[in-house]
Amino acid sequence: MNFGFTEEQDLLRDQVRKFLDAQSPVSRVREIMHTDEGFDRQIWQQIADLGWLGLVVDPEHDGVGLGFVDLIVILEEMGKSLFPSPFIAHSLAASTLDELASDDQKKRYLNDLACGRKIGTIALLDIHDLPNADSISLSGVVHQDGVILSGKKTFVMDADSADLFVVAFKDQHAIYLALISRDQTGVSTQGSATMDLTKRTGSLELDHVKVAPQDLILATAENISRLLDKAAVAVTAEVIGAAEAVIYMTSSYAKDRIQFDNPIGKYQGVKHRLAEMYVDVESFKSLLYYAAWCVKESPAELARSASLAKAYASDAFSQIGTDGVQLHGAIGFTQEYDMQLYLKRSKWARPIFGDADYHYERIHQLSVTD
Amino acid sequence: MQQVILKEEMAKRQAPPLGTCMMGLAWVGPGIIQYGTEEQKKRFIPDILNSKYHWCTGYSEPNVGSDLAALQCKAVLDGDHYVINGTKIWTSLAPFAQWISMLVRTDNFGATTTKHDGITALLVDLSSAGIAIKPIENMAGGKVFAQIFFDDVRVPVNNRLGKEGQGWAVTISSLANERSSIGEVTAMYAKLDGLKTLVKDSQRQGKPAMEDQRIRRRLAVFEAKIEAMRLNGLRYLTRQIKGEPLSSETSVNKLHRADLEVEMSDFAIDVLGQSGLQLGNQIETVDRGKWAKESLGWPNVVIGGGTPNIQKNIIAERILGLPKD
Missing domain, CATH: 2.40.110.10 (Butyryl-CoA Dehydrogenase, subunit A, domain 2)
Known part of the structure; x- marks a missing residue:
């Protein structure tokens, strides 16, 4: 029995922490998040050199060949530092190709993603509050020459930065994933920042875009479900780091801030709320670690375990973000103080890839079909 | 172990x-x-x-x-x-x-x-x-x-x-032995199954209770907390086996257990309505008053071994390093 990380994973965590502390402390994050692109291409290249961009890609395609348990180690630390980059979108695109693409497709696309020569993202859904295959409405008719796609995908993570889009559509028989490059005729994007400036989204417009048959992947509803589960796992891993940062910042403040002649952390109204935050983070952390393990080791359990983690974390982190600001008092909602950045992240993390209502309902449905 | x-x-x-x-x-x-x-x-x-x-x-x-x-x-x-x-x-x-x-x-x-x-x-x-x-x-x-x-x-x-x-x-x-509570998780799952059966057999506002989305959500929240207890316990046990001393992490599960004891038995009473209030063996009594008894029996678990407020003090002081009150 082993419900802990390996020594290698602990070393990876140290490496990530040292790297982010040196290259992207929150002061630097604040500069990056106000740029047009919203991320720093120099740091991105360094990450590529460290192998993180191909972490979950087969070594045969220039990847490192590790799994989601390793990926979440990086993501937890990125969440702690609010590191702005297309890392989640890119890793999900790479992982999708790694699992579903043909050898030829991998040679043409995956090596570039794993080395960081290109940035990938996923554009799956057209309805976002029901993250499953039923929410794909983009359609096209696939024939021997491929397909011509017209339509608009909204809320595509890092739409403006991506070079390669994994786009889901339906024809009358099946679900497909189309591999579409930014430089193809008829492809355009309209990027936008969310209230969390470290997280970029956007729309992908397709105007009679021709997709060749060799750029299509025949997919199933289960493939889409698994991909969205991996997305929920990735996002929740960042939530762990961000929530721990809130607890750390707020506990530190509560030890220093004197009111009524005592540090406010001495008062149970403050200390008990911090203890409750700790209980919640420990708990969705355990749920998330198990879900990440299921990606490779127990795929049949992934749906339930990912939903448990995302459901718990969505509600809990949202409360943690709010209370983190509130326990700081007025300083907590100034632009200058970092706490507000974490509150914005907690708002961002709530609806993405399914909110708590969606995932709790799904947990129920899964328990009925067992 | x-x-x-x-x-x-x-x-x-x-x-x-x-x-x-x-x-x-x-x-x-x-x-x-x-x-x-x-x-x-x-x-x-x-x-x-x-x-x-x-x-x-x-x-x-x-x-x-x-x-x-x-x-x-x-x-x-x-x-x-x-x-x-x-x-x-x-x-x-x-x-x-x-x-x-x-x-x-x-x-x-x-x-x-x-x-x-x-x-x-x-x-x-x-x-x-x-x-x-x-x-x-x-x-x-x-x-x-x-x-x-x-x-x-x-x-x-x-x-x-x-x-x-x-x-x-x-x-x-x-007391640390008492707070580890890993073994209780399977019993909590059994209790959750009991609640699901109860819901399946019950009506609310003229419809099967399971059609009420709020009911389904409450069941799923219980499941998330119980599963979190199971995995917390296994994670802490792994650390003990590796020889890493635990601080007071076992208080985490003790707090979940306390919440669940109260919330799950109150949930049963909500589903049962007035027939959930009977302790004895009257004709309308469901499950021999088991749910009613449990809705009054939680203090054993919740207060015994340290109240929730004490568990929160323990976490805040020993793990987060906040000053003692």
């Missing part, structure tokens, strides 16, 4: 709970194994394992609850015996036990530097002269706890667990 496996397997097969021998197996036995002399181990462990003797633990006193180290029940050394005078209260299972593992004050009240010093653990035969046990009825009508009075009770020195003045350390390790 062995305890975890035993409890999980027992709960899976829906074996009756360990009941009155639980205290010995879960708390007293591990304490004797860790702190007892060879003679004490030989004398007590076999009878705990074969359940010949039932044990209870004497911590709380009438004026001493959460602030356990302020306990007053005293023992004075007289030759090769301690003489105990005082009282213990809220002692679970005392009416059914033959032995008690208890804490007494052996210093001369204030001679030592802190109140944690001068506390000693004793193993006491409840049939000793000078002991009176008065059962206390709880709000669910059960009589599982009691007040125990000690009037010049003589206990041989070789029944002392650990050194004189070491009782606080002995207790902390017992």
Whole structure:
């Protein structure tokens, strides 16, 4: 029995922490998040050199060949530092190709993603509050020459930065994933920042875009479900780091801030709320670690375990973000103080890839079909 | 580890709970194994394992609850015996036990530097002269706890667990054993299954209760908390096996357990409506009043072993490093 990380994973965590502390402390994050692109291409290249961009890609395609348990180690630390980059979108695109693409497709696309020569993202859904295959409405008719796609995908993570889009559509028989490059005729994007400036989204417009048959992947509803589960796992891993940062910042403040002649952390109204935050983070952390393990080791359990983690974390982190600001008092909602950045992240993390209502309902449905 | 496996397997097969021998197996036995002399181990462990003797633990006193180290029940050394005078209260299972593992004050009240010093653990035969046990009825009508009075009770020195003045350390390790609660998770899952069956068989506002999305969500929230308890427990156990000392992480599951005990039994009453209010065997009573009894029975688990507020203090002070209040 082993419900802990390996020594290698602990070393990876140290490496990530040292790297982010040196290259992207929150002061630097604040500069990056106000740029047009919203991320720093120099740091991105360094990450590529460290192998993180191909972490979950087969070594045969220039990847490192590790799994989601390793990926979440990086993501937890990125969440702690609010590191702005297309890392989640890119890793999900790479992982999708790694699992579903043909050898030829991998040679043409995956090596570039794993080395960081290109940035990938996923554009799956057209309805976002029901993250499953039923929410794909983009359609096209696939024939021997491929397909011509017209339509608009909204809320595509890092739409403006991506070079390669994994786009889901339906024809009358099946679900497909189309591999579409930014430089193809008829492809355009309209990027936008969310209230969390470290997280970029956007729309992908397709105007009679021709997709060749060799750029299509025949997919199933289960493939889409698994991909969205991996997305929920990735996002929740960042939530762990961000929530721990809130607890750390707020506990530190509560030890220093004197009111009524005592540090406010001495008062149970403050200390008990911090203890409750700790209980919640420990708990969705355990749920998330198990879900990440299921990606490779127990795929049949992934749906339930990912939903448990995302459901718990969505509600809990949202409360943690709010209370983190509130326990700081007025300083907590100034632009200058970092706490507000974490509150914005907690708002961002709530609806993405399914909110708590969606995932709790799904947990129920899964328990009925067992 | 062995305890975890035993409890999980027992709960899976829906074996009756360990009941009155639980205290010995879960708390007293591990304490004797860790702190007892060879003679004490030989004398007590076999009878705990074969359940010949039932044990209870004497911590709380009438004026001493959460602030356990302020306990007053005293023992004075007289030759090769301690003489105990005082009282213990809220002692679970005392009416059914033959032995008690208890804490007494052996210093001369204030001679030592802190109140944690001068506390000693004793193993006491409840049939000793000078002991009176008065059962206390709880709000669910059960009589599982009691007040125990000690009037010049003589206990041989070789029944002392650990050194004189070491009782606080002995207790902390017992309470940590109690808070790990991994084995309870399978029983919580069984209770959740019971709730699901109850919902399937129930109507709300003229429709099957399961069609109510709020009902489904509450069930799923229970499932998330129980699964989190299971995985927290396994994560902490892994750390212990690797030899990393735990701080007070086991309080996390104790808090979940406390919430769930109250919320799950209240949920059952919500689903049942007025027929959930009957404790007895009236014609309308569902499941022989089981849910009603559970909705009043939670304090055993929620308050015993440290109230939720105390657990939160423990986490805030020992793990987050906040100042003591």
